[in-house]
Structures are given as structure tokens and as C-alpha cells.
Amino acid sequence: MTNSPLIASLTGAVEAAPDDLPLRVHLAELLLQADRRAESIGQLAQVLARDPGHEQAQALMSRAIGAPTERAGGEPKGVAGGQSGTSTPPEAQPPTPVTPGAPRISPDGEVDEITERAQTEPQHAEPPQHAEAPQPAPPTEPPHRAPEPRRPADDIDWGAFEDEFSGVVPPRFARAADEPEPVVGDDDRMFDVETSSVFLADVHGMDDVKKRLEVAFLGPLRNPKLRGLYGKSLRGGLLLYGPPGCGKTFIAKAVAGEMGAKFISLSIVDVLNMYVGNSEQNLHQIFETARRNAPCVLFLDEIDALGHKRSSVNSSTMRTLGNQLLAELDGVDGNNDGVFVLAATNAPWDVDPALRRPGRFDRVILVLPPDRAARGPIIQYHLRERPVANIDLRKIVGATDDFSGADLAHLCDSAAEHAMHDSIMSGDIRMIEQRDFDRALREVRPSTGPWMSAARNVAMFANESGTYDDLAAYLKKRKFA
Amino acid sequence: MSGVDVATDLKRAEALREIGRAADAITILSRVVAGSPSNAQALCQLAQCYNATRDHYSMLSAADRAAAANPQSEWAHRLRSLALHNLGRHPEAVAAARRSIELAPNAWRPHMILADAVLVSPHAADKRIAYEAALRAVQIAPQAADAHVTMGRVLLNIGEHEHARAYFTNALALDPTNAAAQTNLAVTQLRSGKVVAAGRGFGAVAAANPTEDMYARNVGASAFVWVQGILDAGVVTVIVALVVAMAVAGPLSAFLTLGALVAFVAGSAIAYRRLPVPMRRLARHGRNPALTRLNIGVLLAVLGFLGWTAATEGLASPDQAYVTPLLLWAAVLAWRLRMRFGPWLHQHRQRRRYRSAVFGPDRRPHIVNPRAPID
Numbered sequence: 001m002t003n004s005p006l007i008a009s010l011t012g013a014v015e016a017a018p019d020d021l022p023l024r025v026h027l028a029e030l031l032l033q034a035d036r037r038a039e040s041i042g043q044l045a046q047v048l049a050r051d052p053g054h055e056q057a058q059a060l061m062s063r064a065i066g067a068p069t070e071r072a073g074g075e076p077k078g079v080a081g082g083q084s085g086t087s088t089p090p091e092a093q094p095p096t097p098v099t100p101g102a103p104r105i106s107p108d109g110e111v112d113e114i115t116e117r118a119q120t121e122p123q124h125a126e127p128p129q130h131a132e133a134p135q136p137a138p139p140t141e142p143p144h145r146a147p148e149p150r151r152p153a154d155d156i157d158w159g160a161f162e163d164e165f166s167g168v169v170p171p172r173f174a175r176a177a178d179e180p181e182p183v184v185g186d187d188d189r190m191f192d193v194e195t196s197s198v199f200l201a202d203v204h205g206m207d208d209v210k211k212r213l214e215v216a217f218l219g220p221l222r223n224p225k226l227r228g229l230y231g232k233s234l235r236g237g238l239l240l241y242g243p244p245g246c247g248k249t250f251i252a253k254a255v256a257g258e259m260g261a262k263f264i265s266l267s268i269v270d271v272l273n274m275y276v277g278n279s280e281q282n283l284h285q286i287f288e289t290a291r292r293n294a295p296c297v298l299f300l301d302e303i304d305a306l307g308h309k310r311s312s313v314n315s316s317t318m319r320t321l322g323n324q325l326l327a328e329l330d331g332v333d334g335n336n337d338g339v340f341v342l343a344a345t346n347a348p349w350d351v352d353p354a355l356r357r358p359g360r361f362d363r364v365i366l367v368l369p370p371d372r373a374a375r376g377p378i379i380q381y382h383l384r385e386r387p388v389a390n391i392d393l394r395k396i397v398g399a400t401d402d403f404s405g406a407d408l409a410h411l412c413d414s415a416a417e418h419a420m421h422d423s424i425m426s427g428d429i430r431m432i433e434q435r436d437f438d439r440a441l442r443e444v445r446p447s448t449g450p451w452m453s454a455a456r457n458v459a460m461f462a463n464e465s466g467t468y469d470d471l472a473a474y475l476k477k478r479k480f481a
Numbered sequence: 482m483s484g485v486d487v488a489t490d491l492k493r494a495e496a497l498r499e500i501g502r503a504a505d506a507i508t509i510l511s512r513v514v515a516g517s518p519s520n521a522q523a524l525c526q527l528a529q530c531y532n533a534t535r536d537h538y539s540m541l542s543a544a545d546r547a548a549a550a551n552p553q554s555e556w557a558h559r560l561r562s563l564a565l566h567n568l569g570r571h572p573e574a575v576a577a578a579r580r581s582i583e584l585a586p587n588a589w590r591p592h593m594i595l596a597d598a599v600l601v602s603p604h605a606a607d608k609r610i611a612y613e614a615a616l617r618a619v620q621i622a623p624q625a626a627d628a629h630v631t632m633g634r635v636l637l638n639i640g641e642h643e644h645a646r647a648y649f650t651n652a653l654a655l656d657p658t659n660a661a662a663q664t665n666l667a668v669t670q671l672r673s674g675k676v677v678a679a680g681r682g683f684g685a686v687a688a689a690n691p692t693e694d695m696y697a698r699n700v701g702a703s704a705f706v707w708v709q710g711i712l713d714a715g716v717v718t719v720i721v722a723l724v725v726a727m728a729v730a731g732p733l734s735a736f737l738t739l740g741a742l743v744a745f746v747a748g749s750a751i752a753y754r755r756l757p758v759p760m761r762r763l764a765r766h767g768r769n770p771a772l773t774r775l776n777i778g779v780l781l782a783v784l785g786f787l788g789w790t791a792a793t794e795g796l797a798s799p800d801q802a803y804v805t806p807l808l809l810w811a812a813v814l815a816w817r818l819r820m821r822f823g824p825w826l827h828q829h830r831q832r833r834r835y836r837s838a839v840f841g842p843d844r845r846p847h848i849v850n851p852r853a854p855i856d
Contacts, residue, residue, distance in 0.1 A: 308500040454692040462688035
């Protein structure tokens with residue numbers, strides 16, 4: 001039903017007769033029945049744009065927006081699966097592949113909403129509440145443990161036992177009234193261990209990058225016997241570099257998804273936001289967490305800040321942090337088996353040369369602005385829930401050389417802004433059209449320009465070792481050099 | 482916000498500024514300043530960050546507030562001086578630098594700032610003040626590379642290239658990655674005709690600081706000077722060929738002219754091969770298309786004229802036919818010589834003018850050894 005020929009046929013008919021509202025409503029209803037909710041909402045939005053009082057469309061819109069999703073995949077995040085003894089704990093769930101046709105996570109490296117929300121939520125979540133059987137609050141609530149998901153029935157739930165007896169057995173040491181509660185496990189950590197649900201197939205274009213990833217990283221990882229035969233080591237990390245907004249973080253998540261590994265992302269702000277005096281200890285803790293969660297992709301964003309050239313750093317904080325990072329990468333204090341360190345930077349020239357030595361970040365991949373093949377799907381993604389008509393995608397793609405993924409998103413926003421402004425001024429709601437994109441293209445300039453300017457200097461003056469050959473070739477091809 | 486939080490935030494901001502994240506540091510410091518408006522250290526750090534982002538008005542504002550919060554802070558007055566200097570308000574910058582020295586006479590940085598603030602003045606008396614301030618800074622802190630760089634810049638400004646080079650070399654011995662020392666050392670090399678060495682020096686700085694376009698422009702400038710040298714050699718070759726053509730008749734003249742053409746082309750090719758790769762590219766393409774076209778035009782004119790002279794030698798008679806071209810090319814040579822030696826003459830005159838006023842009866846600057854024991 002999801003890809004019903006009837007729907008396809010009706011879609012064609014609607015495109016041929018866009019003002020045929022009953023036909024469009026019928027299509028929206030079928031789409032809703034097929035659980036293609038986003039498309040249904042899009043069709044209904046267009047009906048309501050033409051006839052705001054259309055009752056059937058309004059009713060369908062209410063259904064489309066309000067009804068729970070059948071394919072949502074279990075319970076909302078943050079609620080433990082207490083009712084079902086056989087339900088899989090959230091962290092054990094395999095990564096959910098993105099359904100073709102469903103909205104995908106932005107290929108420009110934006111963080112998906114769930115992750116953002118999780119990061120902003122307080123560390124100590126409320127204990128699960130069951131609507132059917134509300135539990136009375138215990139006289140002294142168990143203070144030292146974060147709620148845990150319920151284990152399967154055939155497994156002993158030691159956590160439940162501890163919770164049960166914690167009110168009976170008094171604590172060994174009393175605390176003063178103003179003394180803060182001690183922290184247990186990883187509850188004080190400032191970073192999230194995620195399970196990536198993004199795959200390389202979700203990354204549009206970037207064939208060269210995918211190929212390099214396959215050759216340098218994923219291929220040896222998937223073929224341990226061949227790896228042993230050829231004596232290929234998995235030691236060492238991978239450094240992604242390129243202009244900002246081109247999807248380096250997204251690619252790192254996709255690598256984690258391909259590997260079925262946990263994903264920890266860390267930036268200089270995270271490290272420094274912890275207590276400055278303990279930065280190196282915090283960094284060690286993060287590596288330890290990654291080791292405990294192996295296989296795990298540890299993603300160091302903005303590595304140029306975390307591992308800045310030590311020759312240009314005077315403060316002891318940053319110097320010791322850089323030294324600690326080198327020690328952790330070398331695995332001096334722990335075994336790094338199963339920990340795959342990826343790093344990203346906009347400024348590889350600011351990265352400490354010691355980090356580029358063999359065994360550390362010895363594999364370097366250039367992530368460039370999306371090519372022509374990638375720009376079309378990215379623009380389509382950003383327009384997926386917007387009313388558009390007669391957009392000349394090929395023309396837009398041709399006019400957006402050097403636009404990053406973020407620039408393309410901005411372009412679509414600008415075009416929508418122009419269409420909305422016109423609608424407000426004229427009082428006549430209209431679709432986003434090619435003329436809006438033409439106006440937006442005159443205003444929006446690629447943000448990669450300053451980076452390319454610096455990159456040109458790098459390719460010209462700092463490429464004696466051939467590290468930036470890829471970059472030099474690209475600049476030559478694009479006539480920047 | 483507690484005292485511990487403030488101290489932590491200040492450390493955090495300092496770390497961020499050092500790794501080039503001045504904007505992030507400004508966010509943190511603005512929060513600190515909002516909570517403690519009279520925290521002079523936070524305001525000084527804020528001014529430092531604005532300096533890094535080249536927002537000189539905001540830098541001055543933060544430094545003014547720091548000086549108001551703690552009038553006894555030499556750091557605040559020093560930052561004020563720097564901001565005023567960057568904004569072109571030189572007399573105020575000098576006054577702020579003097580105030581900073583009053584508050585910390587034995588610190589080297591206030592003297593360095595005064596030297597910088599005074600150096601823009603063309604008066605010989607001010608050059609002397611700049612020299613004495615820079616000398617004081619170097620004497621107080623002979624291990625500080627920046628003090629040596631300042632002294633070198635003062636000497637470079639008054640035309641003492643050789644002595645300036647000694648100070649820049651000292652600075653690089655103390656801090657081999659000091660971009661200012663590397664750049665200024667290359668400037669002294671360029672001014673003394675060592676174009677390739679200068680280009681190499683500029684290239685090393687540009688490689689280490691690719692985001693600073695100024696360093697890349699310096700490499701372009703040295704490549705441009707090299708091209709000009711080749712063109713000058715071409716003009717001289719043409720004049721020699723014309724003189725030979727007038728003096729010697731017949732096939733020998735054609736042979737000599739052809740020899741001059743071949744020597745010029747071969748010499749230019751060898752010199753080109755010896756250039757560092759970035760200089761070669763910039764010599765070929767340049768950063769200014771109009772100048773590149775002009776250079777190519779002059780070069781083609783030289784080659785074309787030499788070729789024509791060699792080809793027509795056997796046909797022409799050694800009479801007055803070559804006088805007009807000879808005069809024209811001599812005029813070109815005179816123009817080129819003026820372009821080349823004009824600045825040199827200016828510097829020479831400047832040096833003579835300043836030498837006695839700045840250095841007194843010794844008429845030579847004092848060289849401080851960076852390894853000398855601190856007073």
C-alpha cells in the first residue's frame with residue numbers, strides 16, 4: 001500500500017491538475033492510510049492554502065497531525081519499557097535504517113532533534129511513572145541511582161532489588177543536609193553515548209569520501225581475516241577536514257552507523273565546560289567511557305582546538321590537554337581496541353603536527369562542499385515540507401557551486417521567506433516559485449569563500465609534504481589556485 | 482557567580498583565546514563582566530579578545546572600563562594604548578603608554594608599547610624615544626622574543642637594516658616560530674636585494690599562518706620584485722645589444738646580439754628554476770593581473786626587439802638607425818633605475834638624518850645579547 005500504483009497515478013493526476021481539490025483531498029486520504037503522513041500533510045496544506053475552509057481537508061489535517069504514529073518504533077525516548085518484560089532496552093536496539101521516502105536527517109551535518117533534546121535535558125531523569133499503577137513516593141527516595149530500563153524477564157534485575165531494599169537498609173554513612181549527592185557511574189558526564197542511526201547511504205554524493213572511507217577504514221574493519229593476511233592495522237584515527245557546514249559530523253555519525261558502533265561526540269567547548277583544572281582528567285574519562293562502550297566511534301570535533309599547535313600555545317591548560325590527548329590516542333593508559341577515533345576540523349593547518357604522526361591521525365580525508373549530484377537531493381530535502389511549484393532544480397544546482405549544505409538550507413529558507421513576504425503583502429497565498437530562488441540566489445553567497453582563500457594559501461605554501469594534494473587538485477579544478 | 486566560577490571562566494576564556502577561539506572567549510567574558518562589571522582582569526581579557534578579532538572600538542571600550550575599574554592596572558593602560566594606536570589616535574596612545582610605564586617602570590611590555598606608539602611619528606626626537614623605550618624593554622627582558630622584535634622594527638624604521646636583522650635573528654633564536662620576527666627578517670633581506678631568500682622566509686611564514694593573507698601577499702611582493710629584476714636585466718641586455726650593433730658591423734654583430742638574447746633567456750630560466758615553488762607560481766601568475774600583463778608585455782618587447790635586432794643586423798648598416806631605439810630603451814632603463822633605487826636613496830637619507838639624533842655620539846645602535854644575564 002505504501003507504494004501503491006493508485007497513489008502514484010493519483011499523484012500524477014494531481015500534478016497535472018493542481019487546482020482539483022477533491023482529487024488532492026482523496027490523494028491525501030490515501031497517503032494518510034498508507035502512513036505516508038508527511039506527504040499527506042503536504043497535500044492537505046496545499047488544499048487549505050487554496051481553500052482554507054475546506055472541512056474535509058481540515059478534518060484530515062487534524063488526523064494527520066494528531067494521530068499517533070504506528071511506525072514510531074516503540075515508546076518515546078526517556079520512558080522505560082516497564083510494561084513489557086520482553087522489550088529490548090533502548091541502548092540494545094539496532095540502528096533503525098531510514099525508510100526510503102521518509103524524511104531523512106539533514107545531509108549537511110545538522111544534529112537531529114532527538115539528539116539536541118537529549119543534550120538539553122537534565123542529567124537525572126525522573127523515575128518512570130506508570131499511568132495504570134501509580135506508585136506512592138517512597139519515604140526516602142533512592143537518591144544514588146539513575147533510572148534503568150527494565151531487563152528481560154529471564155534476567156535477574158539487580159537494579160530492581162537494590163531499589164527495593166534501598167529504603168530498608170539504611171545508608172552506611174549519613175550526609176549533611178547541604179552536602180551534594182554523590183555521583184554514581186557516568187551520571188556526571190557532560191557527553192552522550194549515542195547509537196547512530198545514520199548510514200553512508202544517507203549521505204548524498206561525496207563518492208570520493210565514501211570510497212576513501214571504505215578503503216582506509218571500513219573495508220579493513222569488515223574483513224578481519226583479510227586484514228590479518230595483509231597485516232593491516234586498525235591503529236590510528238581518521239581526520240576529516242574541509243570547509244564548515246559540509247557534513248563532517250554527519251559523515252562521522254554515518255561511519256558509526258555503518259560499524260554498528262556507539263557514538264560519542266566531543267568538542268573543545270565540552271572539555272573546557274567541565275572544570276578547567278581537571279580538563280586532562282575529563283579527557284581521560286571520556287576515552288575510558290569509549291573503551292567501556294567498545295565498539296565505539298569517538299568523534300573529536302574541532303580537533304584544531306583540542307590539539308592546537310603546541311608551539312603557539314602558552315597556557316598550561318591547553319598544553320597539558322594536548323599532551324593528554326596524545327597519550328590517550330597512543331593508548332598508553334588503556335587499550336584502545338574497539339575505539340575508533342575520528343576527528344574533524346576546518347583548520348587542519350592549526351592541528352599539532354604530533355597528532356598527524358603514524359598511529360594517530362595518519363589518514364586524512366577532505367570533505368568538500370556537495371557536488372552537483374549531491375546538491376539536488378539536499379535542496380529537495382530542505383523543500384520536502386514546503387509548498388513549491390515549478391522549481392527548476394537543475395538551474396539551482398548549477399548556480400550553487402561551492403555552496404555548503406548549510407548554505408543550501410539557507411538558500412531554501414530565503415526563497416521561502418520571499419514567497420511568504422509576497423503572500424503577506426498581497427494577501428494571496430502562493431507557492432514558492434523559481435523567481436523566489438532567483439532572488440535568493442542573488443542574495444545568498446557561499447560561506448566557503450574565506451575557507452577557500454585560506455586553503456589556497458595552504459595548497460600554495462604548506463603542501464611540500466603532499467598532505468594537501470587533494471585540496472590542491474580541487475582548487476586547481478575549480479580555478480581557485 | 483562565585484569567585485571560583487569567575488576564576489574558572491577566566492582560565493577557560495584565556496585557553497580559548499590562545500587557540501584562536503576569541504569569539505567563544507568573548508561570550509564567556511561578557512557573561513563574567515555582566516556579573517562583575519568592575520572585574521578589571523575580565524575586562525582586560527575581553528580587550529585582548531577584541532584585539533584578536535580586530536574589533537578595535539570594542540577593545541578600547543573594554544580597556545577604558547578596565548582602567549576605570551582599576552586605575553592602577555598597567556595592563557589596562559597598556560591595552561588602551563594599543564587600542565588607541567590601532568585606531569590612529571597616536572597622541573592618546575603615547576599618553577596611555579606613558580601612564581602604563583609610570584605604574585610599572587620595571588616591566589618590559591609598557592616600554593615596548595611606548596616604542597610602538599611613538600614610532601609612527603616622523604620626528605627624529607620621537608624616533609629616539611622609540612629607540613630608548615625598545616632598548617629598555619630588551620634590557621629588562623633579554624629573553625623575550627617580542628622585545629627583540631620591537632627593537633628590530635624600530636631599527637628597520639630608521640633604516641638600520643643590518644642591526645635590525647641582528648635583533649630579528651635574536652628573536653628567532655628565542656622563539657623559532659615567531660611570525661613577526663620571520664617576516665621582518667625577510668623584509669630586511671628583500672631591502673638588501675636578497676629576493677629569493679626573502680621569498681623563502683615569507684613563504685615559511687605563510688605556510689605556518691595560511692589564514693593571514695598578509696603573509697601570502699608578502700610572498701607575492703617578493704615574486705614581483707624578482708620579476709622586475711628579470712625585466713631590468715632584459716632592458717640592460719637590449720641596450721648592450723644596441724650599442725654592440727652600432728659599434729660592430731656585419732655578421733659578428735648579429736652573432737653577438739643573438740648571443741645576448743640566448744644569455745638573457747638562459748640566465749632567466751636558471752634563475753627561475755632556483756626559485757621556491759610558490760614564488761615560481763606567483764612570478765608566473767602574480768596576484769595583480771594588470772601588473773602581470775604589463776610585465777609580460779615588457780618581457781615580450783625585450784625578446785622581440787632582441788630577436789629583430791639579431792635578424793636584421795646583416796641587412797642594416799651601422800649608421801644612425803639604432804639611435805632612436807637606443808634612446809627609447811635608455812629612457813626605460815632610467816625609469817626602472819629610479820623605481821629601483823629611489824626607495825634605497827630615501828632610506829639612505831633617512832638613516833643619515835636619524836643616526837646622530839637617535840644614537841647620539843656613538844652613531845650606532847646598542848645590540849643586546851639575548852643570553853645576557855637579566856639585570
